[in-house]
Amino acid sequence: MKTEIEFKNVKKVYGEKVVMEGFNLSIEKGEFVTIIGSSGCGKTTALKMVNGLVQPTSGDIFVDGENIRNKNQTQLRRNIGYAIQGSVLFPHMTVEQNIAYVPNLLNKRDKGKTKNAVSKWMKIVGLSEDLKDRYPSELSGGQQQRVGIARALAASPEILLMDEPFGAVDEITRGQLQMELKRIHGQTGITVLFVTHDISEALRLGTKVLVMNNGKMEQFAKPGDLLRSPATEFVKELVKGECRTSGFSLQDD
Numbered sequence: 569m570k571t572e573i574e575f576k577n578v579k580k581v582y583g584e585k586v587v588m589e590g591f592n593l594s595i596e597k598g599e600f601v602t603i604i605g606s607s608g609c610g611k612t613t614a615l616k617m618v619n620g621l622v623q624p625t626s627g628d629i630f631v632d633g634e635n636i637r638n639k640n641q642t643q644l645r646r647n648i649g650y651a652i653q654g655s656v657l658f659p660h661m662t663v664e665q666n667i668a669y670v671p672n673l674l675n676k677r678d679k680g681k682t683k684n685a686v687s688k689w690m691k692i693v694g695l696s697e698d699l700k701d702r703y704p705s706e707l708s709g710g711q712q713q714r715v716g717i718a719r720a721l722a723a724s725p726e727i728l729l730m731d732e733p734f735g736a737v738d739e740i741t742r743g744q745l746q747m748e749l750k751r752i753h754g755q756t757g758i759t760v761l762f763v764t765h766d767i768s769e770a771l772r773l774g775t776k777v778l779v780m781n782n783g784k785m786e787q788f789a790k791p792g793d794l795l796r797s798p799a800t801e802f803v804k805e806l807v808k809g810e811c812r813t814s815g816f817s818l819q820d821d
């Protein structure tokens with residue numbers, strides 16, 4: 569298996585505060601990594617380091633074998649979709665224009681190609697076609713999140729970073745989005761990093777789960793292994809009450 573993302577001895581300091589130190593992580597291509605941990609432990613920071621929105625104080629990050637320090641930032645980000653919680657859509661653009669934003673940059677001349685791509689992704693995330701001329705303020709929270717995901721995916725990235733993307737939706741919508749995302753992952757072979765506060769969601773979606781605490785890795789393992797053999801007290805406490813019979817099947821079972 570090919571390594572897609574690698575953190576090597578990464579340290580991040582904000583002012584006096586050490587957010588992350590001695591952080592090593594290797595993620596294989598096509599992996600769906602869910603990231604969970606206490607608030608402020610560095611999950612968003614880790615995610616933003618992958619697409620260069622945050623620079624490490626020391627240490628290196630490799631994407632597709634290349635140290636991102638040496639990479640052109642625009643090119644790096646073009647290959648990485650980023651979907652975050654809350655409304656990050658362009659408010660003055662319609663659904664169609666939002667999703668078409670990156671495809672338009674990539675194929676300026678071929679408007680038809682972009683139109684087809686928008687239709688395709690709207691269908692995949694479960695948005696009906698007639699929503700395409702609406703503005704974000706005219707959509708429900710769940711619909712806005714779908715547009716955000718479609719927009720991230722429409723750029724055909726090799727890596728998708730998602731920071732609590734389903735935080736603001738109800739349980740039913742959330743379940744649907746989880747299933748859709750899993751299907752998209754299966755179909756595209758995209759590498760996903762997905763931050764969540766919900767251990768059930770982390771276990772259900774991840775091919776691997778990264779548990780963080782205070783900027784350190786507690787455990788990085790398959791969901792089944794996390795449940796069977798939690799590496800630390802923190803992980804043990806986290807997975808307490810979660811079990812293999814709780815109504816969903818784990819990826820590695």
Ligand SMILES: Nc1ncnc2c1ncn2[C@@H]1O[C@H](COP(=O)(O)OP(=O)(O)OP(=O)(O)O)[C@@H](O)[C@H]1O
Nearest residue numbers: 582583585587605606607608609610611612613614
């Ligand atoms: N730009 C910044 N300047 C100073 N401190 C920051 C900055 N960004 C983040 N921090 C601090 O770094 C730590 C890690 O932040 P980060 O956003 O990565 O946490 P998180 O794990 O995503 O938390 P949450 O679960 O609440 O989203 C926190 O203590 C935060 O206050």
Ligand SMILES: [Mg+2]
Nearest residue numbers: 611612613731
């Ligand atoms: Mg965060």
